Amino acid sequence: MTRIASLQHPDTGITFISRWITGSAERTRAAADALLEVSAADAPEVQLATHVFEDVDGAGLFIYGQWTSAEDHLAFVREGRSERVARIDARVPGIERPGLERTHLYRSAVVGADGEADLFVVTGHDTGGGPGEQRAWADARAAALADAGHEGLLAAHFHLTVDGERAVEVAEWSAAAGEADLEAAHGPRAPHSRYRFYGPARA
Known part of the structure; x- marks a missing residue:
């Protein structure tokens, strides 16, 4: 059973909420699969959990990420995020990422x-x-x-x-x-x- 409470990691210091705009159901699922595969392969220990939700109209994704702290996430952004994004974009070009909310x-x-x-x-x-x-x-x-x-x-x-x-x-x-x-x-x-x-x- 998928409920938000069941997704919570006890060591979470900050939750990042973001949206990706892909434009079609096919591209949305391809982007989700790419994120799942790439992140599972190279996630640092400070990335505690990342869960992906698909827009019902197929237009994009809602990404719910839990990290140990904002500082640890910033270190990842400096050291590894661009490579991860490039690998995803190579599979699904043109994803729009309006921004990240730190919560x-x-x-x-x-x-x-x-x-x-x-x-x-x-x-x-x-x-x-x-x-x-x-x-x-x-x-x-x-x-x-x-x-x-x-x-x-x-x-x-x-x-x-x-x-x-x-x-x-x-x-x-x-x-x-x-x-x-x-x-x-x-x-x-x-x-x-x-x-x-x-x-x-x-x-």
């Missing part, structure tokens, strides 16, 4: 502890105001989701960016969720992306 998992709101997560909905929220505003927003959002009773909602996990400006919500939904449930929870005002779990690069 800490702050809290989770678990509505259903049992059940398989069929869909993962990722939403970014600009909170501003520093860590206090981030935590206040995440606490209020967690309470609202827990009270709403959305059919099919299993949990929501709130990641706060280290710059104090944003919160990234990763919500888990079962197959019982309908479009009305998803729209009620996430709505048109907060752009969100929908993914399905693809696989681990290192876990």
Whole structure:
């Protein structure tokens, strides 16, 4: 069973969230396979876990990486990232990488502890105001989701960016969720992306 809680590594010091835009389902799966294979082959010990999610419309990937610390990741960027990216790009040219969000998992709101997560909905929220505003927003959002009773909602996990400006919500939904449930929870005002779990690069 794939749930965000089951993917957590106890030694995680920082979680990196990124999105790759590939443009088609075929390219998305090829990029995911390339990342899985390359990362599994050369992952340093400080890369604790990397999990890949596929966009439901085939347009790209959501990558959830756990590392021991931001400093250890920076050392990898200096010493080995360019070679890894080049090997992936040789197999799938033209991947767009809009950027990386450096986060800490702050809290989770678990509505259903049992059940398989069929869909993962990722939403970014600009909170501003520093860590206090981030935590206040995440606490209020967690309470609202827990009270709403959305059919099919299993949990929501709130990641706060280290710059104090944003919160990234990763919500888990079962197959019982309908479009009305998803729209009620996430709505048109907060752009969100929908993914399905693809696989681990290192876990």
